[in-house]
Amino acid sequence: MSDDDPPFEPEPDESNDETHATDGGSDSGSGTSGDDAGEDRKQEQLDSARENPEGEQLTSDHGVKISDTDNSLKAGERGPTIMEDFHFREKMTQFDHESIPERVVHARGTGAHGYFQPYEDPDLGDEYDDLEEVTKATVLTNSDQKTPVFVRFSTVVGSRGSSDTVRDVRGFATKFYTEEGNWDLVGNNMPPFFIQDAMEFPDLVHAIKPEPDDGIPQASAAHDTFWDFASLKPEITHMIMWVLSGRALPRAYRMMQGFGVHTFRLVNDDGESVFVKFHWTPKLGTHQLVWDETTKLWGKSSDFNRKGLYDVIEEGYEPEWELGVQLFDEERAEAFDFDVLDPTKLVPETEVPVRPIGRMVLNETPDNFFAEVEQVAFHPGNVVPGIDFSNDPLLQGRLFSYQDTQLNRFNSANWDEIPINRPITERHNNQRAGFMRQEINEGKVSYKPNSIGDDDPQEVPEEEGGYEHYAEKVDGKKIRNRSESFEDHFTQARLFWNSMSEPEKQNIVDAAHFELGKVDRTEIRERMVYDLFNNVDHEFAKRVAEGIGVDPPSEPGDEMPTHDREDPSLSMENRTPDTIETRKIAVLLDDGFDDEHVSTLRSALEEEGARVKIISRILGEKSGADGETVDPDQHHVAAASVAFDAVVVPGGSESVDALLEQGHARQFVAEAFKHKKPIAALGEGIDLLEAVELPEVALAGDGDADAVAVDQGVVTSRSADDLEAFTEAFVEAIAAHRHWERSVKGVSA
Template identity: 55%
Template sequence: MANLNEKNEFNPKQEDLKSNKEDGSGQLLTTNQGLKINDNQNSLKAGERGSTLLEDFILREKITHFDHERIPERIVHARGSGAHGYFQVYEPLAKYTKAGFLNNPDLKTPVFVRFSTVAGSRGSTDLARDVRGFSVKFYTEEGNYDLVGNNMPVFFIQDAIKFPDLVHAVKPEPHNEIPQAASAHDTFWDFISLMPESTHMIMWLMSDRAIPRSYRMMEGFGVHTFRLINENGEAFFVKFHWKPLLGVHSVLWDEATKISGKDPDFHRRDLWEAIENGAFPEWELGLQIVPEADEHRFDFDLLDPTKIIPEEEVPVLRVGKMVLNRNPDNFFAETEQVAFHPGHLVPGIDFTNDPLLQGRLFSYTDTQLSRLGSPNFHEIPINRSINTVHNNQRDGHMRQMINTGKSSYEPNTLGGGSPAQAKIAEGGFASYSERIDGRKIRERSKSFMDHFTQAALFYNSQADYEKDHIVDAFSFELGKVEVLDIRKRMVGILTQVDLDLAQRVADNLGIKLPKEPEYPMNLSFPADADPKDYQPTKKKDNIGKSEALSMSRTLKNTIESRQIAILAADGVDLPSLEALKTYLEKVGAVCKIVAPRLGFIKGANSGEMEIDMSLLTGASVLFDAVYVAGGKQSVAALKKEADAIRFVNEAYRHCKAIAIAGDATAFMEETCIKGTGVVSPENTKNLAAQGVFVMPIGDSTVGMEPVDFVQAIAQHRFWNRTDTVKVPV
């Protein structure tokens, strides 16, 4: 039958494509060769906690097809930003590892770091609610070492065979390519509500960690458990952390959505400008080290990538510092072409049998072959080792190295035996010798089945305002889900984390709180498995808190590189403005004059100052704090500007520090701040408690040191006023 479009016109292209269409509903799962698949949940391993086997043709086919689905941008982490810098260890770590760059405090190891979002395309916004990639390439004297991580320490899934499913679910839905760079849609929550192992990660994703203030103010994690190996062959389990010296800070969701409209490159621009201005981002490398003998002393499995090691159980040892001090010269040549791989190791660092990590070891090389078009991607300058490469891997598309001599094999005599294998004493890499004794099976270790205890630990550890934000995030995301059964299933999952959380989300969604989870577990375990073997275990009783999991306890001792907006117009009290601006810049802040128009503003008596941004292009969401300058004429002009009033209202709504010149109170009476009490110098105590400061009037402001305002900016936000005043924005 002919295919008609909306105008009842014959569409030959639709008819032509008809033979290629396929509906898989109601069908059994198969490989691309038509082989029916019995278990699509677990990769083939040597024992239930053993290494993933290369012979797993189902895993290889699935991952290979997934890795080649997009060209040329990355399938995930497509949108990113990068910078050069160096890493320097504080003290030798010979007790734990023989890695050279971790044992020489005099050595500055070059690094290239790439930050990214995960789900969106290259053209998406920086402020999506999303995981952030945090990958570091160390150009060590022993070869390149890549620490490929995220800004969250856990992951959605436990086995790499589920990674294509996860990404397919979170990407835009295939029938209409909607929504972009967002998880608030049916396919993602359908998948998550059927995968209880994702519960811990989804708590992180719905927290403020998913909308960081900047790349410079977020943590990084290696996610997996790795091994450190010393010269004596002793091994230690290790979790890698990056701790930002500016603290860990976020933005509000309302703020994030507005930044996406005003400046979708907000994080890229922030990183670039900070480095250009000499405010070099810094992180300390932290290690959680566990002796091999203690592998099984925890109430969770160290090999489970959906689990953390609470810092109260194993403190983070800060061992060195990373500084980013140079922007790329060419975005494409460096940031876009950099190729990371968790399998790029150096002696002294090795893998564990984490089933997610094992799958990634195959996936990354395969992805680079597709994305960069050649097995010689390691010869692209940004990927090139600082050591000269010697091997017999030759030719191929875009080969750059010119190899001389007639031998391209080993062993050989024609080339004098070169290149020869390196002895371990000469720095040769040797994989850790681990005993493997197990059946070849597709199974999940029972030690991986507690999906809720650490999710509850995370939620319990949050400050009240952080819990409120998590409730709002779940309510927003699930409110975008059209299928009611998916919403119900997900709220059922939340009952296993915290009943109050589940009830608040259910109330916001207008649904009844289920008595128990309503996820159909038969969809997330192997076809022939006993469902009882795949039921998640109940969360443990008496779950406490971990202070390290709440951003409320982060560093709040600096305003370095913080962006301060100074609202002003013609007739401004220029001496006071200049005095405040000079002081704030002296302690590291970046001040920008925001006025009704561009050009120059004139002082009340004399002088002028260049304007950085107009109210048309500027917005409070682009700044960390606001100062309203004094001067009768300037204040009168700002009172007439609706955008100026909106600017301050938004800053107040988003809980930012605000300072007011003493004679600018007339302007502030036009804003929502009047609802907090009379705006006057006499009421400064009440205002200061809410992060609003009234400055002295007149000549006394010259040379002033507004310490209280500076300390308020360092606090990042005054979350206690989130709902105190109804702000008309």
């Protein structure tokens, strides 16, 4: 897509028909304004805090016009600076204090604005008629209402300066600016967690952070302290399986699932409750990078995921996720073979299907990264009427920890008054002081009860929208103990392993080889193999042992479950929709390219929603064999196959002859092949593929002038007579994302 082309606008989603209609309508929710009112109010609130200095004169913070901002006030040209220089002191003080402490975890992140809208009549299965039966939260039930949201995606372990593409859990935190107050759904891209109780959280983070004696490694779990901790904590096993999988290497934030992690409660108007698990499902599928790509992206594009989110939104796309729920009552929860309060467990979709209830669209990037992305502050305790907590001990601890963390970062309890954190609902309370106070409260009264101010502000009864916690009966002795129902650490880890395809299993084994191969202490590697992995799957443990210098176990572990259950929803290979929307396609060419090949392919791929980029040896206009010209988007120094989803080489003898002499072009194709990405070539472009010597791949031969050859995601044709069939085959190959069946032995890239 060139700068002159209009941005691609995705077609409206018609798959929801009448059941999931999103057209505006009459106001049907308590305290709601309907349609886009919430969006507009949040936008107005943020706009009121924005400042554009264009055309304005420079002033100090107290409004005095400044005549010189380059030279401090001195006693003579070469004399000392004079401290009466108020502009110097103000400017330097602002600079010295312009940063806030980075987050202890989730320090590196990015974010975007958008909206959430419930479906009109979601299908909740046979157990529930509609969502209003189970919750009074209108943000989830009023299909006439678009709720503004801000979403922050993040890595967990690394500092703000680390890379986007490290092996790590990803944060997926959503702030809903609802008509009843802010709701923060603070989750991750993996449904289980490492530990069962918040008391363990400081130990987990201390273990996985850089080792305190040398500060190494950054943004990585590949070191002794983390695996020492893990090897002594069997409860971590399930999460370790996820972290070693491709889920820890997301291709893009727009291609990443999100999970609320904890079990929450939904509460209806009658005070009745059901348990709920929240799921975000990306419209574009769930896809991963491969490890070799991530290590190269650290150097080529350390902001790969961050930039990818901004690029697609600014090019006119609107990344979309579907919010789904798993609903089950307490009786059903008791029947599970795991405890729903255990955050190291998930609820298998084979037992409780995920029911889609609405969609979220991200359509606007921040104007100021610090003011919005860095200052946005989440708190899982921010809920609205109709949403409540379970007794998950990790969740209960987070309800304290997040508030305490924001106090540390902002040095103030008023962090929720900052524009990005401020609710769109009116705020009235008796908290009147503290650092960063943003409101000027009138009157004498800041206490309750009072008679001077007519006892304002008034409490709100539950029936008028006041928040009431679910009246759960609690009875027990004060103890430091853990329920026996939390003691099964391997059943779901085995379920995850069983649900993986063979390529996904190999990715997990390879990841274990890398991570544990960095561990110096033999006894730690042995504990991971014998005490954890061998209690998940015996063959898995042997495959890991053989790569890290540990004797393979001779028998399965004593605690290894015997079940062979699978859950297809856990495999990313089952989450690949038939679309190439937002995929980034590289076209390798030089002067003398085949004009028809390029124009036809570009038009067809962009019509399918792909982003086509021209790559050449140097920037500057390139001329086709028939006189058409194109401007390359990137040149060899800046471009790399790891930043693209597929590559195509058009024909044109002069162009291909030039590519054959360019080592980068050869490397580009070989590397894309090694990473099992779709590759295509037309006419003479096949010569470049032949020169790279792709192993065990059948290319279109000279005698097959009209044939389109498709083999392991490689699409070739000697003739342009049927560009439509060629393009269709290439689009299908791109939609598959990776071609795991491809053999890459001997490929040097």
